[in-house]
Amino acid sequence: MATRTSTKLFYKYYRNWIDLYKKGAVRHATLIKYELAYKHVRRLCPDLHMNQIDRKSYQTLLNKFAETHERETTLDFHHHLKASLTDAYEDGLIKVDPTRKAIIKGIQKRKKKKKFLNKNELEALIHELNLSSEINWDWFIYLVSKTGLRFAEALALTPSDFDYKNKQIVVNKSWNYKFKNYGFQPTKNKSSNRKVFVDDNTLKAFKNLNKRKDPNQPI
Template identity: 55%
Template sequence: MERNNEKTELLCEYYAKWISVYKVGAIRDVTLNKYKMTQKWLTKLVPNLKLSELNRISYQQLLNDYAATHERQTTMDFHHQLKGAILDAVDEGLIERDPTRKAIIKGKTPSENKKIKYLNQFELHTLISTLNLSSDISWDWFILLVAKTGLRFSEALALTPKDFDFSHQSISVTKTWNYKGDGGFQPTKNKSSVRKVQIDWQMVIKFSELIKGLPENEPIFIKGKVYNSTVNDILSRYCKKANVPVISVHGLRHTHASILLFAGVSIASVARRLGHSSMNTTQKTYLHIIQELENRDIDLVMRSLSVLN
């Protein structure tokens, strides 16, 4: 980027310019809006902070001020979105040293409503048994598909008959559906989200019949405008009917991951199946489950050692 008035350029101005140069047109609109929101917070919290004055103390204070009204994970996202621009400024010589080094991430404790909601294996089995799985494609089949694959809502919406490889028992995830906008296919969340997800033989039999004769390249679940709230309402009714905790479609994804983890599937395999960009994302998201499994492992170790004399 052009080095203009580098001694007096404000951090918020540099960041806005950085977004325009490096992010506009390179990332999805939903992700771009997150960067723009970070820029708004910069303008609010440090409207007069010059780029050249940014150091570890001023950066940590910025994070602390943001964390005062946000949860830790949100503050971590804020930090990561800022860090890319700041490291570029260091490379350009606009900042002498990396002020983000050893940054401490703080934040408010998540509320009960914000905690990840998921079902255990018995509850999921009970929920699935209440679904009306007729011979026609419906949201009931959509719910079953997400529960058995862990796909994101937008990924499942974008599935076409061509994405099913029944001979290899897999689904190819290569795109998403722009349900928040005007519809249509769009890229996946990240490169790691492009993947093949294995499905069981029951799903092979059922979906091979369901999608027979449907247009190869058209989404199988889309019939007009789709709203996340519509499917969540349907799922909510089934949860109440099955007398299990009410969860969202995204909660089905968490349910899928938690069942795999409790079954002993490695974090690396779960991360690949979910399309996470790294295992760190999986570990952060399912930390409570991983900690519970570690406690179970400790008990197993102790029982194994106790029989040794």
């Protein structure tokens, strides 16, 4: 085991570690989580040097984070830091593995808000939609309510995804709406690639709405 230790600031080491080991190796959404962890590290311990990292200083960092986050979120934060610190220990940049036996704390879990509409609420919503003869966002809401598609999947739908003969919609992509490089991207996972059956009235409506639209561009 090498005995040299680093006096580099921890947040700078973590920034370099992300660039070296994670960029281009993980999904963009996963990379964003590492980037967010980096921002928290820089905010919570801007003056922590690598040679100052031990179990006590690392636990202090986790405890600070846990003051404003639920335990599950703190656990994710810990996991995003753990790999980098394990590498630092194996490379001899720190004297101990500070993540060993780390205690995960967090604030009390908040009561989750209801994220669905019951049947009566959904019917009332559909009744209020402005389903005109041209595509608009009310049609988007209508289609999601009829198919259960994820938001990003519905955004990515093109006219060619509508199979009128077999009365279904082909789901094989989603739309990146969160980050600057907007555009098509794969679905959440392989099982998300599927065919969704749709009622006659909905299909008939979208057959008219999709006329004269580019078959390969989002509607």
